[in-house]
Amino acid sequence: MVRFILKRIFFETIPSLIVIATITFFLIRLAPGGPFSTEKSISPEVLTQLNAFYGLDKHLFTQYLTYMARIITFDFGPSFKYPGRTVTELIAESFPVSLELGVYALCIAIVSGILAGLIAASKPSSLRDYLTMSISMGGICIPTFVMGPLLVLLFSLILGWFPVSGWNTFSNRILPSITLGMVYIAYIARLTRGGLLDTMVQDYIRTARAKGLPERLILIRHALRGALLPVLSFLGPAAAGLITGSFVVETIFSIPGLGRFFVAAAFNRDYTMIMGTVVFYAFIMISFNTIVDVLTALVNPRLRSSLR
Amino acid sequence: MKKNGTYSRGTSLMRDALRRFVRNRLSVTGCIVLLFIITLCLAAPLLTPYTYDYQNLSSGATPPGAQHLLGTDILGRDLFTRILYGGRVSFAVGLCATLVSVLIGVAWGAIAGWYGGKTDTIMMRFVDIAYAFPFTIFVIILMVFFERSLLLLFIAIGAVEWLTMARIVRGQVMALRHQEFVDAAIGLGLRQHQILLRHILPNIIGPVIVYATLTIPAIMLLEAFLSYLGLGVQPPSSSWGILIREGTESMETYPWLLIFPAVVLSLTLFSLNFIGDGLRDALDPRSSRE
Numbered sequence: 001m002v003r004f005i006l007k008r009i010f011f012e013t014i015p016s017l018i019v020i021a022t023i024t025f026f027l028i029r030l031a032p033g034g035p036f037s038t039e040k041s042i043s044p045e046v047l048t049q050l051n052a053f054y055g056l057d058k059h060l061f062t063q064y065l066t067y068m069a070r071i072i073t074f075d076f077g078p079s080f081k082y083p084g085r086t087v088t089e090l091i092a093e094s095f096p097v098s099l100e101l102g103v104y105a106l107c108i109a110i111v112s113g114i115l116a117g118l119i120a121a122s123k124p125s126s127l128r129d130y131l132t133m134s135i136s137m138g139g140i141c142i143p144t145f146v147m148g149p150l151l152v153l154l155f156s157l158i159l160g161w162f163p164v165s166g167w168n169t170f171s172n173r174i175l176p177s178i179t180l181g182m183v184y185i186a187y188i189a190r191l192t193r194g195g196l197l198d199t200m201v202q203d204y205i206r207t208a209r210a211k212g213l214p215e216r217l218i219l220i221r222h223a224l225r226g227a228l229l230p231v232l233s234f235l236g237p238a239a240a241g242l243i244t245g246s247f248v249v250e251t252i253f254s255i256p257g258l259g260r261f262f263v264a265a266a267f268n269r270d271y272t273m274i275m276g277t278v279v280f281y282a283f284i285m286i287s288f289n290t291i292v293d294v295l296t297a298l299v300n301p302r303l304r305s306s307l308r
Numbered sequence: 309m310k311k312n313g314t315y316s317r318g319t320s321l322m323r324d325a326l327r328r329f330v331r332n333r334l335s336v337t338g339c340i341v342l343l344f345i346i347t348l349c350l351a352a353p354l355l356t357p358y359t360y361d362y363q364n365l366s367s368g369a370t371p372p373g374a375q376h377l378l379g380t381d382i383l384g385r386d387l388f389t390r391i392l393y394g395g396r397v398s399f400a401v402g403l404c405a406t407l408v409s410v411l412i413g414v415a416w417g418a419i420a421g422w423y424g425g426k427t428d429t430i431m432m433r434f435v436d437i438a439y440a441f442p443f444t445i446f447v448i449i450l451m452v453f454f455e456r457s458l459l460l461l462f463i464a465i466g467a468v469e470w471l472t473m474a475r476i477v478r479g480q481v482m483a484l485r486h487q488e489f490v491d492a493a494i495g496l497g498l499r500q501h502q503i504l505l506r507h508i509l510p511n512i513i514g515p516v517i518v519y520a521t522l523t524i525p526a527i528m529l530l531e532a533f534l535s536y537l538g539l540g541v542q543p544p545s546s547s548w549g550i551l552i553r554e555g556t557e558s559m560e561t562y563p564w565l566l567i568f569p570a571v572v573l574s575l576t577l578f579s580l581n582f583i584g585d586g587l588r589d590a591l592d593p594r595s596s597r598e
Binding site: 012015016019020024027028130134137138140141142143145146149150152153157247248251252262263266267269274277278281 | 334444449450525566
């Protein structure tokens with residue numbers, strides 16, 4: 001078990017991170033234009049000093065090595081566009097906001113998704129099934145940047161139930177969380193339904209039926225446990241989606257999260273901020289995938305042998 | 309599958325699949341809606357007297373009516389016209405980028421699956437690492453740092469979406485590699501690329517079509533997302549993402565500017581997803597509902 005985890009970390013997680021950091025570093029540096037080239041013209045002397053201060057005057061490869069050595073200690077350097085702040089500080093400040101939003105959204109998605117899957121699978125190929133699955137399909141087909149404004153239009157501007165934007169009170173958090181969670185309700189509902197239909201034909205379900213258990217109890221207590229495996233392994237990709245999805249939601253609702261910082265950094269060519277966020281996002285996604293893989297293997301006895 | 313226990317004469321895989329597909333009401337509805345929208349977009353010059361960038365400030369922000377079917381935006385541009393021309397761009401991006409991703413994905417997966425061994429390990433490890441890469445972020449960086457053009461958009465999106473295709477194709481090819489008809493082909497002395505092209509690829513066309521159909525809506529969504537951020541198609545060109553962004557900015561006063569583009573985009577995505585699901589049920593009976 002421990003060997004499996006260590007192998008994952010040393011042969012997959014760490015190499016992936018190095019590759020990602022390297023690609024991003026050179027991609028940004030090879031692109032035309034620099035961080036100081038866009039706004040009002042700066043005198044050559046100041047530019048030289050700025051370049052010297054940020055180490056941009058050294059050879060590209062030296063810069064690369066310095067950078068790689070620094071990010072090992074989570075030191076992403078100073079931000080180019082927020083003078084006096086380090087990237088690590090900015091991430092530490094804004095990520096908890098994104099995390100909170102993501103956790104709410106995921107909770108909404110898991111609860112409603114599993115519920116929808118149960119309802120649909122309890123009577124396959126019926127009107128109930130089609131209706132539930134079609135509605136939850138809406139989450140996939142109506143993008144967040146459509147759903148968000150529409151929810152604001154209806155609940156904030158017309159009905160006046162929730163504030164339009166911001167992140168100060170609890171009522172601020174409801175619309176963004178729903179918007180972000182909607183996307184995953186559909187996926188989780190489909191996975192739950194598929195998993196349930198697969199388990200419902202297994203022998204142990206027949207045994208449960210033969211014991212005379214009511215159908216609802218079989219569905220919830222016996223079938224659901226086996227059916228949730230695909231849902232569990234979906235949580236890895238879902239975490240990735242929640243991160244990228246939060247760019248839009250944070251922009252729409254003006255939430256001071258990391259997603260908004262990243263989009264702003266990309267537009268401002270804030271080198272260190274972009275690098276920092278990309279490496280940080282990659283770190284989170286890869287760790288999450290590793291954790292989910294280990295969990296899936298632990299839960300599923302058939303995969304457990306691959307752990308040794 | 310076969311209902312009365314007999315294979316009727318001349319039922320090919322494709323005809324069989326078509327029969328199953330037509331029986332699925334949701335996907336047929338999806339097909340009709342999609343064809344309707346595509347026809348409207350293609351026939352745009354015949355249907356409206358305006359061009360997508362024709363401005364008439366004196367009739368700015370007119371609500372839907374006889375003169376302008378879906379109203380106009382703040383600059384007096386006809387929304388119906390802009391939706392149709394935007395649709396052309398969105399569909400073009402969806403189809404071209406899907407084509408790019410299918411070509412890369414099939415070639416990559418087929419080579420990895422066919423040769424196996426070290427080749428396979430290296431190629432698939434690359435895919436694994438690429439999977440962990442936050443790709444939306446990658447596309448955003450590309451679009452910000454390089455000159456924005458439709459071509460770059462195709463390449464960036466296509467380069468992102470081929471990974472899953474490669475995995476699917478590799479799995480299929482590996483399963484087929486040791487089948488008897490492949491042994492027969494080898495025994496006949498066919499070259500490797502001949503076997504791959506003539507014997508293996510035709511056998512995996514089903515899953516490829518299904519996954520490609522499901523890739524189109526994903527790509528159209530990504531394009532709309534990039535355009536919404538201001539990184540995709542550039543104004544005054546029109547695309548559904550741009551229209552939705554413009555609509556969001558003025559939704560309090562002119563809600564139709566948000567609602568119509570949003571409805572058209574969502575309808576298209578719904579149709580494409582239903583068609584994809586229908587095709588999966590039709591072409592891959594193992595995973596169908598029954």
